Amino acid sequence: MQHYDKKVRPTAGVLVSDTFDDDTFGILADFAYTRHDNKTNHVFVSGWEGVMLDPCQLTPTCTGNPATSNTHSVVAWFQQQFGAEQAQTRDERVDGRIAVQWNLSPNMLLTIDDNYSRQVVQNNTYGFGVWFGWDEFRSVKLDSNGTIIDFVDAPGAPMNINAGIDHSILQTNQTGANLKWKATERLSVELDGNYAKSWLNPNGEISTNGADTGYGRPLLGQNLGVRVVGDSSDTLPQLTTYGPNGDKSRYLDPTIIGSHVLVRLAQKNTDTVKQARLTATWKEEGLTLKAGGSYLDDRYTQQNRNTFANNFWQSWAGYGAPSGISTGVVLPASLQEGTISTKNFIPGFAGNDALPPSLRVYSPLALYKYLEGLGNPQTKNIPGFNYGCCGTAYTGTLDLALDPGSVRDIGERTWSLFLKADFDTHVGGLPFHFNAGLREESTHITSAGIGQLPIKLTNSPSDQTLLVTTFSNPQPVSTKSSYSYFLPSLDMKLELTDRLHLRFDASRTLTRPPLNLLTPVLNVGSLPRVGALSANGGNPRLKPYVSDNFDAAAEWYYQRNSYVAVDFFLKNVTNFIVAGTQRQTINNVIDPTTGQPAIYTVSQQVNGPEASVKGVELAWQHVFGNSGFGFNANATFVKTNKPYDPKDISLSGFAVTGLANSANFVGFYDKNGFEARVALNWRDEYLLQFGQGQNLSAFGAEPTFVNSSLQVDFSTSYQITKNISVFFEALNLTNETQSTHGRFSNQLLDVFAYGRRFTGGARFRF
Numbered sequence: 001m002q003h004y005d006k007k008v009r010p011t012a013g014v015l016v017s018d019t020f021d022d023d024t025f026g027i028l029a030d031f032a033y034t035r036h037d038n039k040t041n042h043v044f045v046s047g048w049e050g051v052m053l054d055p056c057q058l059t060p061t062c063t064g065n066p067a068t069s070n071t072h073s074v075v076a077w078f079q080q081q082f083g084a085e086q087a088q089t090r091d092e093r094v095d096g097r098i099a100v101q102w103n104l105s106p107n108m109l110l111t112i113d114d115n116y117s118r119q120v121v122q123n124n125t126y127g128f129g130v131w132f133g134w135d136e137f138r139s140v141k142l143d144s145n146g147t148i149i150d151f152v153d154a155p156g157a158p159m160n161i162n163a164g165i166d167h168s169i170l171q172t173n174q175t176g177a178n179l180k181w182k183a184t185e186r187l188s189v190e191l192d193g194n195y196a197k198s199w200l201n202p203n204g205e206i207s208t209n210g211a212d213t214g215y216g217r218p219l220l221g222q223n224l225g226v227r228v229v230g231d232s233s234d235t236l237p238q239l240t241t242y243g244p245n246g247d248k249s250r251y252l253d254p255t256i257i258g259s260h261v262l263v264r265l266a267q268k269n270t271d272t273v274k275q276a277r278l279t280a281t282w283k284e285e286g287l288t289l290k291a292g293g294s295y296l297d298d299r300y301t302q303q304n305r306n307t308f309a310n311n312f313w314q315s316w317a318g319y320g321a322p323s324g325i326s327t328g329v330v331l332p333a334s335l336q337e338g339t340i341s342t343k344n345f346i347p348g349f350a351g352n353d354a355l356p357p358s359l360r361v362y363s364p365l366a367l368y369k370y371l372e373g374l375g376n377p378q379t380k381n382i383p384g385f386n387y388g389c390c391g392t393a394y395t396g397t398l399d400l401a402l403d404p405g406s407v408r409d410i411g412e413r414t415w416s417l418f419l420k421a422d423f424d425t426h427v428g429g430l431p432f433h434f435n436a437g438l439r440e441e442s443t444h445i446t447s448a449g450i451g452q453l454p455i456k457l458t459n460s461p462s463d464q465t466l467l468v469t470t471f472s473n474p475q476p477v478s479t480k481s482s483y484s485y486f487l488p489s490l491d492m493k494l495e496l497t498d499r500l501h502l503r504f505d506a507s508r509t510l511t512r513p514p515l516n517l518l519t520p521v522l523n524v525g526s527l528p529r530v531g532a533l534s535a536n537g538g539n540p541r542l543k544p545y546v547s548d549n550f551d552a553a554a555e556w557y558y559q560r561n562s563y564v565a566v567d568f569f570l571k572n573v574t575n576f577i578v579a580g581t582q583r584q585t586i587n588n589v590i591d592p593t594t595g596q597p598a599i600y601t602v603s604q605q606v607n608g609p610e611a612s613v614k615g616v617e618l619a620w621q622h623v624f625g626n627s628g629f630g631f632n633a634n635a636t637f638v639k640t641n642k643p644y645d646p647k648d649i650s651l652s653g654f655a656v657t658g659l660a661n662s663a664n665f666v667g668f669y670d671k672n673g674f675e676a677r678v679a680l681n682w683r684d685e686y687l688l689q690f691g692q693g694q695n696l697s698a699f700g701a702e703p704t705f706v707n708s709s710l711q712v713d714f715s716t717s718y719q720i721t722k723n724i725s726v727f728f729e730a731l732n733l734t735n736e737t738q739s740t741h742g743r744f745s746n747q748l749l750d751v752f753a754y755g756r757r758f759t760g761g762a763r764f765r766f
Contacts, residue, residue: 025102031764036091041345041753042127043236043355046081047694048147048702048742048749049532050649051134060139060152067135068594075649077702077747078134078148080532080694082226082237084355085127085162086340093119107182115174123166126340126359129212130157130224130239133530145646145744149228150240156220158319159242161257161360163367164210172198186284192277200269204305206400208265211364213331215256216323219244229351232741232748233707236351243356244322251356254333258320259371259384262313262364264400266305271515273298288422296414300515304406311468312398314389314460316371327461329384335370337361346753347735368398388461389468404450404474405523408538410515416441427494435491441484443512447540448478449521453587457598467530467592479520479540485510499558505551510544513577517605518542524586524600530593532696535586537604545575545607561623561630571613573656579690579701580606582651601696608654611642628671635663644687646743649699653690660686660706673719682710692742692749704749707739724764731757 052072056062066072099113132153141150174196181189201207225240243251250256279292307313318327339358346352376396377385420437452471460466489507496502519538553567581603591598615638623630644655661684668677685708690701715729732754739751 026100028097028099028101030097032093032095034091034093034095034759034761036089036757036759038089038757039755040087040089041084042087042750043084043346043349043748044082044693044750045079045237045742045748046083046129047079047692047696048077048747049080049134049694050075050077050697050699050702050743052076052698053134053137053140057137058140058142062138065135068596074142075146076134076140076142076148077146077697077743078137078151079132079226079237080696081129081131082239083127083129083160083162084342084345084359085125086359088124089121091119091121093117109180111178113176115172117170117172119170121166121168121170123164125162125164125166126361127162128214128356128359129160129162130226130242131160132157132226133532143228143746147228147744147747149746151225152240153224156217157224158214158216158260158323159220159251160212160214160260161252162210162212163360163362163364164208164263165364166208167205168207169201169205170198171202172196186282188281188283190277190279190281192279194273194275196273198269198271201267204266204268206264206266208263208267209364209368210263210265211259211362211367212261212263213257213259213362213367214319215244215258216260216319216325219256219323220246228746228748231745232739232751233745234349235746235748236346236349236354236751237748238351238354239356248356252336252339252358252360254336255330256322257360258318258323258328258330259316259367260319260328261317262307262315262368262371262398264307264312264398266400267302267406268304269300269302271298271300286424290420291418293415293417295416297411298413298515299411300408301410302406302408302516304403305400306403307398307400309403310393310399310401311390312394312401314386314466314468315394315398316384317386317389317460318384320384327384327386327388329371329374331367332370335362335366337363346737346751348737349751372397386461404452405521407450408516408519408521409448410518410540411446412443412512412515412518413445414441414443431495433491433493433495435489437489439487439489441487441510442482443484443544444480444482445518445540446478446480447518447520447538448476449519449538450474451477451521452524453522454524454589454598455587457589457592459592467533469524471524472587477520481541483543485544485546499556501555501557503551503553503555505549505553507549508546509549510546512544513539513542513605517577522586522602532694533591533598533600534694534696535600535602537602539604539606542577542605543575543607545573545577547574548572559623561621563619563621565617565619567617567619569613569615569617573611573613575607576609576611576654576656577605578608578654578657579603579695580651581695581697581701583698603691603695603701609642611640611654611656613638613640613656613659615639628669629667630670631665631667633663633665635661637661644703646703651700653700655687655703657687657689660684674716675718676716677714679713679715680710681713682708684708688740702742705741705745707741709736709738710734711736724762726760726762728760729758731759 053074053076054066054069054071057066095117097115101111104110136154137151138154139152143149176194179191223241223246227238274297277294282289318325320328320330338361341358342355374382378392378395418439422435425432452474454469455472456470458468460468487508492504494502518540520540522537524535550570555565557563581601583599583601585597586600589598617636619634621632638659640656642656663682665680688704688706692702712733713731717727719725737753740749741747
């Protein structure tokens with residue numbers, strides 16, 4: 001689990017009480033510690049890339065280089081990388097809060113609160129990955145949609161034996177103050193201020209230590225491929241063979257496993273939020289008026305250090321002599337710390353038996369120590385060191401360097417004015433409640449970073465699937481933008497009877513893009529794959545998406561704490577934010593594998609066209625008298641006029657993301673300090689996003705769909721005293737998996753087996 005770019009957008013200072021009572025002083029403090037340990041099995045395809053094949057690739061005898069031919073006419077999608085891994089996660093979190101409240105005078109109440117959290121997550125992963133290049137495919141078989149369901153990689157793809165340690169620290173502190181002044185019997189004034197800051201790896205801690213070891217061509221022979229034999233909801237892709245020259249018994253033979261890519265990353269983020277709000281409220285019988293203004297200042301900074309910026313990632317790349325390459329060293333068997341069985345790796349899925357039988361466990365840190373122990377290659381000749389990669393910079397230690405393209409300093413300031421009116425009256429003798437609001441928001445954005453362009457591409461001497469990028473000198477880049485929106489709202493409720501209510505709502509809302517998407521820098525990958533050149537950029541002029549919302553509902557309160565409701569809704573959306581791609585040259589650099597200008601797939605977030613969403617929501621809650629037993633259930637059915645069309649292979653495809661039919665049922669008991677809940681949550685298949693792990697398709701940003709899922713959870717708690725309670729929860733009782741797919745349902749992207757998860761603990765409040 002990753003927490004990069006996690007944002008802090010807190011509400012204003014917490015108000016412990018809304019009343020002016022006789023107590024002159026009060027204090028509240030609480031503390032919580034939680035720890036979660038779990039294992040997640042993961043089978044993945046990094047991306048289904050769209051491509052135009054040469055027809056000869058459908059045969060076993062295709063000669064030449066299809067990438068440079070002029071006869072591309074077969075529309076197809078292929079697996080960029082196939083692999084499996086297990087993640088072992090430890091998640092520890094400490095939360096603390098203190099709030100102080102006192103009456104400064106009979107008409108003035110002051111509240112000050114401070115909230116602190118620190119989360120430390122360590123994720124150890126062990127797995128394998130096989131990388132493919134489409135131009136090497138032969139004997140290709142396609143289904144009716146163009147998905148490649150079988151192929152042979154002619155020269156053999158490299159087998160990477162991977163391990164990684166991801167360690168992140170997320171620390172947040174939020175301080176707020178709230179002052180309420182009752183000026184007159186009818187007029188009150190509230191002033192609220194808040195300062196919050198979050199840090200990712202506050203001391204610049206190294207967040208990723210990763211390694212790809214393994215073996216490469218020509219060791220794998222010419223029979224390697226991956227078959228697709230079923231749907232992504234229940235069937236895994238299947239390796240046709242694995243191991244050196246198809247010898248599965250030597251899949252983890254230590255005599256052939258050599259060093260390759262060494263990935264080290266230190267990512268440091270900060271997010272600082274300052275906000276203030278002033279509200280004046282006028283109350284009289286049947287009428288409430290509120291007016292005021294607010295200010296929000298949000299600043300996000302980021303910088304990464306890694307082994308790609310100085311090319312140290314490939315200091316020992318190449319796999320070594322067994323793979324026919326002079327760089328890389330065979331690694332001692334003592335580095336292996338064990339194996340992980342893949343038997344029944346993904347419960348409920350066919351194809352587990354086609355996975356290699358185990359995953360190799362080793363420590364990247366121990367690997368670094370071994371390689372650094374070989375000495376300084378600048379003072380002596382060390383066989384296997386990649387002298388073509390790093391000049392004289394590498395002197396025996398795997399240091400990190402600043403990645404200029406990662407530097408971001410983005411600020412967003414928003415001013416707003418608002419007016420809100422609530423009144424109660426009668427229409428035709430029936431109680432009528434009316435609420436209307438007006439809000440004007442103006443936002444100004446400044447965005448700065450460091451940009452650099454590629455000036456040369458060369459073949460990697462240590463990996464035939466890689467290219468090396470030479471960049472221009474870094475240059476500062478900055479830009480400014482602004483936008484304003486008027487946001488009205490209206491809410492009306494008519495009580496036909498004491499139990500039957502009709503409601504109508506209309507509003508305009510906006511959702512701002514995350515600040516990390518607003519960088520002005522085009523970031524070109526320093527480690528591109530042959531035939532898979534990519535770049536990604538921010539969009540500092542990205543607008544928030546705006547939704548005009550209309551709801552009509554009926555609510556029937558047929559007994560105490562029990563009701564039935566139906567809500568019909570319509571949303572008209574503009575500026576919906578999605579990932580977009582285009583294929584283009586950058587700085588006219590030449591691709592050495594083709595001799596032609598390099599074509600990059602450039603990805604960035606863009607504002608899409610208008611779309612509408614409509615649907616109905618049903619809800620029912622019932623409590624069985626005073627027994628403490630009850631249930632609540634709801635279901636939502638939704639559709640849009642911009643659904644995704646998988647047959648559209650244009651670069652500008654668009655659809656509304658995140659829409660799915662869903663249903664939830666919760667049975668509960670709540671009485672005498674004891675609570676218990678059983679929850680069933682179902683969600684139908686839906687389009688999650690545009691973009692995949694490798695998003696280099698010739699047909700635009702490839703989609704990611706989430707398959708339908710049903711999860712059953714249980715939770716319970718008991719209040720021992722006023723200040724002490726204990727709790728227990730069990731998630732995913734039926735051991736369900738979560739899976740995603742690409743453009744078509746048989747294009748599996750990810751399947752995660754989280755297993756059942758259990759949490760127990762106590763809460764203390766002072």
